[in-house]
Amino acid sequence: MKKEISRRAFIVSTCKILAAGVLMPAGGLAVLEKASFAENGSEVTDWRKVWEGKEWGFVVDTHKCIGCARCVKACKQENHVPLDKEVYRTWVERYRETALGVEIDSPNGGLDFPPLEETTGKQFFVPKLCNQCKNAPCVQVCPVGATYRTGDGVILVDDKRCVGCRYCIQACPYGARFLHPETHVADKCTWCYHRVMKGMEPACVTVCPVGARKFGNLNEHSEVREIIETERVRGLKPEKGTKPMVFYIGLDEVVM
Amino acid sequence: MTGFIYPNEVEINWGLFIVLYPYLTGLVAGAFIVSSLYHVFGVTKLKPVSRLALISALAVLLVAPMALTSHLGKPLRAFNLMWTPNPMSAMAGFGYIYSFYLIIVLLEIWFMYRKDLVEWAATKEGWLGKVYNILTLGAKDISEKALHTDHKIVTFLAILGIPSAAFLHGYVGFIFGAIKANPWWSTPLMPVIFLLSAIVSGVALLIVIYAVTCKIRGKKIDFDCLMTMNKYLWVFLIFAFVLEVLEVIHMAYEAEEEWPAVKGLITSVIPFSYFVVQLGEMVLAFFLLLVARFRSIPKATAQFLTILSGVMILISVLAMRFNVVVGGQLVSKSLSGYSKFNWPIWHEGIIPTAGFMVLPFVLLTVLVLLLPPWVGEEEPALKPARRGAFEPEEEESDKPLLQQVWERLAHGLSWSGVRRGD
The missing domain is CATH 3.30.70.20 (Alpha-Beta Plaits)
Known part of the structure; x- marks a missing residue:
């Protein structure tokens, strides 16, 4: 006997599977994110005031x-x-x-x-x-936004976000950047x-x-x-x- | 190391994997454009390779990001490029452009093979039939009307694929061309140079794959088809060569502060791979391809010269990628010296790179067995209607060993069997 599935039922169940597929990892990420915030001390710095x-x-x-x-x-x-x-x-x-x-x-x-x-x-x-x-090529080329300029004018690398593609190293005209041999992410002064x-x-x-x-x-x-x-x-x-x-x-x- | 380099320039940051990436995407873009010449521009002589081109493009396309991801310092974060892209970065579009293109290629292949998939699903025994059944995705309507729609969709995808292929590869050129810190990369010509060398390498790849598969299968090479590829390779080769040389002549004539450093690079650091392998082989291939088209040249010689040129161009373009990617990093940004490239063996070295170069052909073999692309030959094989049944078995023993192996392999997947059903 062939089991018929109505179009509506099909769409509904597909949506459910998709939603589960998206929400579960997202939920997991949210939990991890919270945990990492807790690790770094729960105080949230208001950087605009600092800068x-x-x-x-x-x-x-x-x-x-x-x-x-x-x-x-x-x-x-x-x-x-x-x-x-x-x-x-x-x-x-x-x-x-x-x-x-x-x-x-x-x-x-x-x-x-x-x-x-x-x-x-x-x-x-x-x-x-x-x-x-002020017009930093390394910040411009970073594909994931891991390198950024702070409000008080210092360019930093987020070592938790950097993928290690080394595009920034290529883009720096001064040879100031390198791949850190231990962390495998971009590093610089x-x-x-x-x-x-x-x-x-x-x-x-x-x-x-x-x-x-x-x-x-x-x-x-x-x-x-x-x-x-x-x-x-x-x-x-x-x-x-x-x-x-x-x-x-x-x-x-x-x-x- | 010669002269002065910045202390951080001792390490060459983009190594052989990054040489490989533009090489592989170039092959993809070129192969795709050959298939589009048939599907969109009606170059019917290319029919024997039209499907093969697309299957080859897919095989290479699947390997390209592996080289790229393996190069990352943090490969597990590769998807950050898609989750948190920096819109200002020339590299951030990579994931989207690549995925878009992959989807187009997959869709085009699916629509192109849909009819065959349905037939194979209906006729093949065992797990293979199940695989084909899954691949049909349940779309089993092969009425005249449905097939007509398929054809229209394939044409549309082929049209859409041309700018996408051009964009995918021109974009890789832009990643290099837009780096003002590097005098050997920084030129607006870079995307165009990359695109043309891509097309050249893709046509060359198809010439070689087509010749090799014909040899393995013991089939005769379609002379018209090969010579049509010869013609396109020759035309694109002229453009590629002119642009590559133009870039350097322009730099030499302007002779700005970076020229002495670039001149030193091509004349004393990479003279062999630049002048001999990259440019020399292009010039030689230009003449060989031309000679091959002379009427007085015997067909066998013409074929040989065309295939030889194909192989030469494949090596030439690989050298070009090396000269750009590694060569550009050898010039110190201090413009006062040159770094040294120590050919690594293991870590991003020669052996894994060779692996990534062989892998597309392994994938191609699997894909070709699963989705036989030999379209041009189907019609004549069809004429003597149920001929398959009369095929004498003992004929095989006369065939070369490789061909026997191939046929043994292809036996289970034989597409001619499908026809028995209808």
């Missing part, structure tokens, strides 16, 4: 940098970046003008610089870090946002023995703001239109 009146800025004085790379080491330790892997949230480049042209190097991000030699040519160091661009939130300065700024790195709020009367307003500063690769927020004093033309 109000703040816009962070960074100044690098290339005249002052001596290439000691304490910043590189401090950064790796502070931010859990493996010391033995060739990935860096910040690094120091050395430029030496010779008869053959400009020689650039940054052995192990600057940690392995050999002692300086006497030369007649110009030589100098340039510390590099994430520029927290955050200007030590976790420290800044507690009223501290980024680790690299704190350890710099010569004050070549300066950090502060551009919306208040700060040293950083004063330097930008009174000295001749420029960002890296302005032609890329990224509007970098790290301002360099004494940046030579050869620096890329």
Whole structure:
């Protein structure tokens, strides 16, 4: 005997199955989401209040940098970046003008610089870090919105959301991003946002023995703001239109 | 590593899997367009490969995202691209565009085979008949009117499929072309270059698949069909070559700050795979395809030259994908040096990549056995009405071994058996 199913019954049961298929995982997700909120402490921060009146800025004085790379080491330790892997949230480049042209190097991000030699040519160091661009290509290209710019001007990566496609690494003109060898998600300098939130300065700024790195709020009367307003500063690769927020004093033309 | 690279550029972030992805989608787009040449543009000479093209497209299409997902740092989050897409990202559309295209290909194949599926479901014994029965999805009306509707739907899907295929692959080109940080990628020509090389590689793939399947099945290659593919391959090859060269000439002539770095890349970092494999093979294939169409050339030679060109183009386009994807990352963004690509063996290395290149052919074999695509041959086989019954068994022993194996395999799925019923 053939069992007839009416069209109506068929549609109804199909809808039921579909609804169950959607609701069950959704419900599961909601429970998980709640659990993860509970883990992180139940307080919900009102970020708009935190960000109000703040816009962070960074100044690098290339005249002052001596290439000691304490910043590189401090950064790796502070931010859990493996010391033995060739990935860096910040690094120091050395430029030496010779008869053959400009020689650039940054052995192990600057940690392995050999002692300086006497030369007649110009030589100098340039510390590099994430520029927290106002018009950031990494934020633009992230397919899942895992990387974003906070209201006070720092670009962060949500390591719970990042899929590790590395499009942002390709898109950054400054080579500031890398895939974290342990977490397998994109990583980069955050200007030590976790420290800044507690009223501290980024680790690299704190350890710099010569004050070549300066950090502060551009919306208040700060040293950083004063330097930008009174000295001749420029960002890296302005032609890329990224509007970098790290301002360099004494940046030579050869620096890329 | 030569010169200066940024310290974070030691690792090449997009490796062989990402070389493979545009290669595979390119093959898909190209193969689909061949099938559409028949279904939409009425290039009837392509009939023998019209179904094969679509089945091949599906086989490759199914493997393409595997390479991509395996490359992710967090493969289990792959669907985040569809759940929480960032509309500003050039990559976020991937999941939707891919799914849309997959649906079109599946639908087109289903409507194209619907009549056969119904017949197979009715005539095949055992589990195979059940499989076909499921594949019919219960739509068993094969009246003249229903088949006419099917045909109209296939044509519509083929039309819709052309821009979709072009979009799927042009879009991959855009993902690279829109990266201003990379001087070797950043050009508005990139989507067009990708699309044309895709079509070229897809036609080449079909030439090779068609030739190989004919050989295995012991059938004669349809000369007109092969030469029609020769013609299309040749025409698209010209466009692809011109655009690829134009891009570099333009960059060289403008000679902006990134040119010395790009020049160094093609002349001293990847000169062999760029000038010899990518461009050289295109030029050689151009001449071979042309010579193959000369009247004075014997048919066998013409076939050989066409198939040889097909193989060369497949290698050339693979080299092109490598030169773009990996080559672009070898140029340091400091424009002062070059990274080094250390061919990995296991992790995103040569062996799994080779696996992803073989997998489409495994799938293709399964699909071809399940859904035999040899349309052009059905009519003549039909003429001597119940001929199947008279087929002498001992004939098989004269056939080459591969063909025997093939026929043994295909026996259970033989489509000619269907005709006995009507």
